[in-house]
Amino acid sequence: MFLLKATQLNFQVIFQKFTIVTRSCESDNVHYLNIGKCDEWTYDGVDTWGNLRCDTTNFCSTGQFQSPVNILSSGDGSFLPRLTFTDYSRIEKMYCDNNGHGIECEFFNGYYVNDDNGETFQSAQFHLHILSEETLPRPGDVVSLHIVHLQNPSPSTSKIAISVIGILFKIGNASPLLDPIVQQLPNLQLEGNGTTIDFPGFQQYFSDLRAQNKDSYWNYPGSLTTPPCTEKIDWTVLEFQPTLSQSQFDNLLATIKVTTHSATNKTNRRPVQRKLYNVPYYPGGPRSTSHGPTPSSIALAVIVAILLVVVLVLAVLLIMKSTSSQETHSYSSVQ
Numbered sequence: 230m231f232l233l234k235a236t237q238l239n240f241q242v243i244f245q246k247f248t249i250v251t252r253s254c255e256s257d258n259v260h261y262l263n264i265g266k267c268d269e270w271t272y273d274g275v276d277t278w279g280n281l282r283c284d285t286t287n288f289c290s291t292g293q294f295q296s297p298v299n300i301l302s303s304g305d306g307s308f309l310p311r312l313t314f315t316d317y318s319r320i321e322k323m324y325c326d327n328n329g330h331g332i333e334c335e336f337f338n339g340y341y342v343n344d345d346n347g348e349t350f351q352s353a354q355f356h357l358h359i360l361s362e363e364t365l366p367r368p369g370d371v372v373s374l375h376i377v378h379l380q381n382p383s384p385s386t387s388k389i390a391i392s393v394i395g396i397l398f399k400i401g402n403a404s405p406l407l408d409p410i411v412q413q414l415p416n417l418q419l420e421g422n423g424t425t426i427d428f429p430g431f432q433q434y435f436s437d438l439r440a441q442n443k444d445s446y447w448n449y450p451g452s453l454t455t456p457p458c459t460e461k462i463d464w465t466v467l468e469f470q471p472t473l474s475q476s477q478f479d480n481l482l483a484t485i486k487v488t489t490h491s492a493t494n495k496t497n498r499r500p501v502q503r504k505l506y507n508v509p510y511y512p513g514g515p516r517s518t519s520h521g522p523t524p525s526s527i528a529l530a531v532i533v534a535i536l537l538v539v540v541l542v543l544a545v546l547l548i549m550k551s552t553s554s555q556e557t558h559s560y561s562s563v564q
């Protein structure tokens with residue numbers, strides 16, 4: 230618990246903009262937002278979240294950029310940056326707890342960087358949604374892992390300062406990434422249970438994505454998917470679809486069923502709020518345009534330069550020949 234408070238304090242210092250710490254709005258909450266205190270809420274009552282006292286802006290009921298979303302098609306993302314995930318390897322242990330709405334792990338040592346402008350986002354926590362919240366133009370996603378980040382340093386303007394990276398899993402081979410948390414589920418069965426867990430796999434996961442040019446993603450503006458449904462959240466959903474085993478999924482779902490403050494809805498998934506078409510999509514791998522000249526553009530420039538030199542030389546030769554002819558004519562006239 231001391232570690233928990235110490236890290237929260239750390240973030241309060243770093244992110245002066247978000248001064249009120251609240252533990253009441255869980256899951257997607259970033260504890261540091263000035264969002265007030267949420268009433269008790271459940272996944273059964275998603276249609277009544279707008280009545281919660283913490284939803285002072287009525288985002289839950291009338292927000293225009295609510296999440297989760299259903300991505301139906303991809304659009305141009307040529308303006309999007311490639312993302313570099315770094316320092317996740319420094320993670321040795323995380324404090325994870327059952328907050329009554331799911332499993333959440335504090336996660337302060339990961340960073341990702343916008344390759345275009347160097348903006349850096351620092352991880353705050355990750356949590357799981359079972360079943361998956363976002364839906365993509367593909368089948369099979371059953372679990373969402375959301376990593377919440379805060380921009381570091383915090384921007385001085387009203388620019389987006391909170392981002393969420395979404396990783397969506399399908400059933401298949403066992404997930405080394407999720408295995409540590411699955412192994413500790415017996416210690417996370419009841420609300421308020423918490424334990425420290427080793428998580429060695431994040432950096433390797435992101436490094437592999439980068440090395441194999443599988444770092445494609447969709448990007449769109451959205452909201453927290455739990456009360457108070459705060460908007461101006463920058464969402465990045467990775468296209469790469471990792472797997473978890475049926476056994477891992479069953480164990481996670483069994484835990485969620487008793488932790489969601491829900492009598493009938495035995496998942497911690499908010500229903501889809503919007504359908505999105507032409508969502509900006511980064512295709513993965515290094516950029517071939519708008520980051521300096523490509524080999525073909527260099528070759529074209531060389532050819533043009535050579536042609537210009539040839540034309541210039543010919544022009545000089547013509548001028549010299551013309552001048553010489555005039556001089557001869559003048560000399561003949563004098564004679």
Ligand SMILES: [Zn+2]
Nearest residue numbers: 256257375454
């Ligand atoms: Zn979430």
